[in-house]
Amino acid sequence: MDDRPEVTIYTARTCPYCYRAERLLTDRGVAYTRIAVWHFLPGARKALAARFGPGHTTVPQIVIDGEHVGGCDDLVALERSGQLDKLVAHSQRSTAQVDLTGFRFRVNGALSIRH
Secondary structure, eight states: OOOOOOEEEEEOTTOHHHHHHHHHHHHTTOOOEEEEOOTTSTTHHHHHHHHHOTTOOSSOEEEETTEEEESHHHHHHHHHHTHHHHHTTTOOOOOEEEEOTTEEEOTTSOEEEOO
């Protein structure tokens, strides 16, 4: 049975907060899945809000074991309080990457290939 936590980070290529969050995870040896989101595309903010709730329309957005923990500042706060190590203990999977920059968001949050 695999009891390692699943860590996913929704990022954008030009986002300094995304790099900071990824660096924090990498420095701790935490494996994660990166989902690249082009957050400036029409409907992207609505799609992020639909996925994570009102007020969570920016990147990065971090999910640990299916639990949304927030953005970069939230991740840093978890690290400073010592809670991050508990949440990500035993996460040694290789990092995966999913690039959604070639997609556009519809208002309902569904994805479609950009033409």
